[in-house]
Amino acid sequence: NAGVTQTPKFRVLKTGQSMTLLCAQDMNHEYMYWYRQDPGMGLRLIHYSVGEGTTAKGEVPDGYNVSRLKKQNFLLGLESAAPSQTSVYFCASSEPWGGEDGYTFGSGTRLTVV
Amino acid sequence: GQNIDQPTEMTATEGAIVQINCTYQTSGFNGLFWYQQHAGEAPTFLSYNVLDGLEEKGRFSSFLSRSKGYSYLLLKELQMKDSASYLCAVRDRARLNSNYQLIWGAGTKLIIKP
Numbered sequence: 001n002a003g004v005t006q007t008p009k010f011r012v013l014k015t016g017q018s019m020t021l022l023c024a025q026d027m028n029h030e031y032m033y034w035y036r037q038d039p040g041m042g043l044r045l046i047h048y049s050v051g052e053g054t055t056a057k058g059e060v061p062d063g064y065n066v067s068r069l070k071k072q073n074f075l076l077g078l079e080s081a082a083p084s085q086t087s088v089y090f091c092a093s094s095e096p097w098g099g100e101d102g103y104t105f106g107s108g109t110r111l112t113v114v
Numbered sequence: 115g116q117n118i119d120q121p122t123e124m125t126a127t128e129g130a131i132v133q134i135n136c137t138y139q140t141s142g143f144n145g146l147f148w149y150q151q152h153a154g155e156a157p158t159f160l161s162y163n164v165l166d167g168l169e170e171k172g173r174f175s176s177f178l179s180r181s182k183g184y185s186y187l188l189l190k191e192l193q194m195k196d197s198a199s200y201l202c203a204v205r206d207r208a209r210l211n212s213n214y215q216l217i218w219g220a221g222t223k224l225i226i227k228p
Contacts, residue, residue: 042118042218043157043201090156097205097214102147102159 002026006091006106013081013113021076021109023091031094032074033058033103034066036087043090049074050096081113116140118219120202125225126192134187134200134222142207144214148176148187149201151221157201160187189224197226 004025013019025032034046045058049068063085065077074093078085088110092103118138126132138146145164149157163169163178163185175188187200199221208215 040220042220043203044218045216097216098145098147098162098203100145100162100164102149102162103157105156105158108156 004091004093004104004106006089006109008109009107010110011112013078013111015081015083015113017081018077018079019081019111020078021089021091023074023076023106024072025074025093025104026072027093027104028071029093029095029104030071031096032068033092033094034064034074034076035090035092036060037090037108038087046076046089081111083113085111086113087111116204116206116217118202118204118217120200120219120222122220123223123225125227126189128192128194128226128228130192131188131190132192132224134189134224136185136187136202136219138183138185138202138204138217138219140183140204140206140217143180143183143204144207145205146176146178146185147203147205147216148185149203151199151201153198160200192226194226194228197224199223 007022030051033048035043044060047066049055052071055066067075091106094103148160151157161176168177173190178185201221202219204217
């Protein structure tokens with residue numbers, strides 16, 4: 001039972017490069033989320049999806065795009081990376097907004113933009 | 115506005131008891147979550163409270179007072195492996211579109227000493 005699988009675990013990008021973070025869940029959750037976590041701050045929601053084919057902006061969506069073509073997958077794209085996007089990124093899935101069992105998170109991607 | 119406050123860091127002794135507090139201000143409270151996050155790892159769900167009172171799960175308990183905007187996580191019989199950050203998150207009904215959102219505290223780093 002894999003839960004939420006997130007790749008890659010680490011990545012270094014040069015300013016202006018692009019990349020896609022992959023997230024897959026086998027928990028049959030409708031809701032999926034992308035967060036970033038920076039020192040001294042709470043998790044900040046980038047984008048989320050309430051079902052296959054739907055996406056919505058979160059708290060800090062600028063510079064990111066997402067797609068949810070299949071229920072189990074949620075992709076996060078950076079079109080032109082900037083040093084301000086250096087962060088740890090977490091994907092998560094859950095019953096609507098955590099239900100009663102909370103979020104299940106992927107293992108995270110540590111991204112450095114130089 | 116919406117805000118969550120937790121102490122930044124706490125220290126406790128192995129075998130002892132520690133209480134981690136969380137205070138919040140929200141407009142449409144709909145549940146509170148506690149997560150544990152070990153360094154370099156993803157957050158993992160610990161507990162959920164939506165009604166006032168104490169929820170007990172083994173060595174961990176979580177308390178909620180909605181009228182006071184207050185929760186605490188109580189850890190008993192502390193073990194070295196409990197050294198981690200503890201995140202408080204509140205589910206709040208957003209005003210604009212009647213949707214929900216999760217508001218995250220910055221986390222409390224708990225250091226356990228022998």
